[in-house]
Amino acid sequence: MKQFGLIGKTLGHSFSKSYFAEKFEKEKIENTSYDNFPLEAIDAFKTLVKNHFFSGLNVTIPYKVSIIPFLDELSEEVQAIGAVNTIQFKDNKLIGYNTDYIGFHNSLKPFLENTMDKALILGTGGASKAVVYALEKIGITCLCVSRKPGKNQLSYEDVNEMVLKHHLLIVNTTPLGTHPNVDQCPGIPYQFITEQHLLMDLVYNPAETLFLRKGKEKGANILNGKSMLVHQAEEAWKIWNS
Numbered sequence: 631m632k633q634f635g636l637i638g639k640t641l642g643h644s645f646s647k648s649y650f651a652e653k654f655e656k657e658k659i660e661n662t663s664y665d666n667f668p669l670e671a672i673d674a675f676k677t678l679v680k681n682h683f684f685s686g687l688n689v690t691i692p693y694k695v696s697i698i699p700f701l702d703e704l705s706e707e708v709q710a711i712g713a714v715n716t717i718q719f720k721d722n723k724l725i726g727y728n729t730d731y732i733g734f735h736n737s738l739k740p741f742l743e744n745t746m747d748k749a750l751i752l753g754t755g756g757a758s759k760a761v762v763y764a765l766e767k768i769g770i771t772c773l774c775v776s777r778k779p780g781k782n783q784l785s786y787e788d789v790n791e792m793v794l795k796h797h798l799l800i801v802n803t804t805p806l807g808t809h810p811n812v813d814q815c816p817g818i819p820y821q822f823i824t825e826q827h828l829l830m831d832l833v834y835n836p837a838e839t840l841f842l843r844k845g846k847e848k849g850a851n852i853l854n855g856k857s858m859l860v861h862q863a864e865e866a867w868k869i870w871n872s
Contacts, residue, residue, distance in 0.1 A: 631661050631662070631663060632661060632662045632663070632685045633662075633663050633664075633665070633682060633683060633684050633685060634650065634662070634663065634664045634665075634684065634685055634686045634687065634688075634870065635664055635665045635666065635667050635682075635684065635687050635688070636664075636665075636666050636667065636687065636688045636689075636690060637667050637668075637669050637675065637678070637687055637688070637689055637690070637693060637697075638666075638668065638669070638689065638690035638691055638692070638693060639668060639669065639670070639691065639692055639693070640668065640691075641666040641667075641668045641690070643808070643809055643835050644666055644690070645834060645835075645856075645859050645863075646664065646666075646688055646690075646859075646863060647664055647665065647666050649859070649860070649863055650664035650863070651664060653863075653867075667687075669693070672693050672696045672697060672700070675693075675697065675700050676700065679724070684717075684719050685719055685870055686716070686717060686718055686719060686866065686869070686870035687716070687717040687719075688715060688716055688717075688863075688866060689714050689715050689716070689717065690715070691755070691756070691757075691805060692755075694713040694714055694715055694755070694756025694757070695712060695713050695714075695755075695756050695759075697714050697717070697726070698712075698713075698714060698726060700724065701714065701717065701724045701725065701726040702723040702724050702725065703723055703724075703725045703726070704725070704726045705725070705726065705727045705728065707727065707728045707731060707763070708726045708727060708728050710763055711728050711731060711759045711760050711763045712756075712759050713728060713730070713755075713756030713757070713759045713760055714726035714727065714728060714756075715727075715728055715729060715730045715756070715760070715862065715866075716728065716729050716862075716865075716866040716869055716870075718869050718870055718872075727866070727869050728760055728763075729861075729862040729863075729865035729866045729869070730756075730757060730760035730761075730858075730862050731760040731761070731763045731764040731767075732764075732861060732862060732865045733857075733858040733859065733860070733861035733862025733863075733865060734760060734761050734764045734832075734858050734861075734862075735764040735767075735768070736857075736858075736861040737830075737853070737855075737857040737858040737861055738764075738830060738853070738858075741828055741830075741851060741853055742799070742828075743798070743828070745798055745826065746770065746798045746799040746828060747769070747770060747771065748770065748771045748772075748773065748796055748797045748798070748799070749765050749770050749771070749772050749773070749797060749799040749800070749801060750772075750773055750775060750789070750793065750794070750797035750799070750800045750801070751765075751772050751773065751774045751775065751801050751803060752774075752775050752800065752801065752802045752803060752804055752816045752818070753774070753775070753776070753802065753803035753804035753816075754774050754775075754776040754780070754783065755803065755804070757803040757832055758774060758803040761801055761803055761832075762774065765799075770799065773793075773797060775788075775789055775816075775818075786816065786817045786818065789818045789819065790819065790822075791819065791822040794818070794819065794822040794823065794827075795822070798826050798827050798828065799827070799828050799830070800818075800823075800827060800828070800829050800830070800845075801829075801830045801831075801832070802815075802816055802829070802830070802831045802832060802833065802839075802841050803832050804816060805833065806833075806839075806841070807831065807833050807836075807839035807840050807841050808833050808835060808839075809835045809836055812836055812839070812840065813840060814840065815839065815840035815841040815844060816841060820844040820845065820847075820848065821848075823844070823845050823848040823849075823850050824848060824849065824850065825848070825849030825850060826850075827845065827848070827850040827851070828850065828851045828852075828853065829841065829842055829845035829850050829851070829852050829853070830852075830853040830854075830855075831852075831853070831854050831855055832855040832858065833854065833855055834854050834855040834856040834858075834859060837854055837856065838852070838854065839854070842854060
C-alpha cells in the first residue's frame, strides 16, 4: 500500500484528501491512500515519519517554512522560495519541493493582461513566497504587504489609492476569509479597486471570499484558489511518481 498525506495544523476543510480520493477512484489507482495528519507542532513530524511508511506528503499552513530543517535535500525552487509544500520520500531521503508556484502560475496565466506588470501581494508567509517567485519569473514586479512589514514591504495602512492604481494585480495569500471566518478580509481600501484590476485569492473555501466579493462589486475580475490547488496537486503527484 502506497501512503500519501497532508500535514498542517487545522486540516478539517482540506482540499487535498477529497481531491486525491476522487483521483484514485476515477483513474483506478489501487493500493494507494491519502490521509490528513494534523500536527500540533512541527516537532511531531519526526514521530509521524517514524510510525508511517510514506511515499509522499503535502505540507500546508503553518509548516511550509518550518518543515525545511527536517528535510535532507531541497529542490532548486525551494532554495529560491524558502517554502515547501511537497515532500518526496526517495532512497531513504526526504526531498522538499514547491509545486505552489507552478499551480499559481498555471492558474493565473489565462487571466493576465499586458497592463499587469506590477502585483500587490497581501501576506508574507510561505504561500506568498511561492507567488512572488512565480510572478518575478515572468517579469512582474511584486510589492508585499504585511501586518509587520520588513524591508521593502508595506503595512496595510500604507496601501492607498496611488498604490492600488499602480498595482492592477492583487493577490491575497493570507488565510483571511477562509470558512468559517467568511466575514474577514485583508484591510485594503477597496473603494479604489477598478474594472482594470484582477483580484486573486488563494483561499478556495468559500468559492467567493469577502475579498473577491468586494473586488467584484467594483467591476474587477476575480479568481479563487481552486484551480491553483488542482495544478499544484497534479505537479506533486508527478514528483511522487518520478
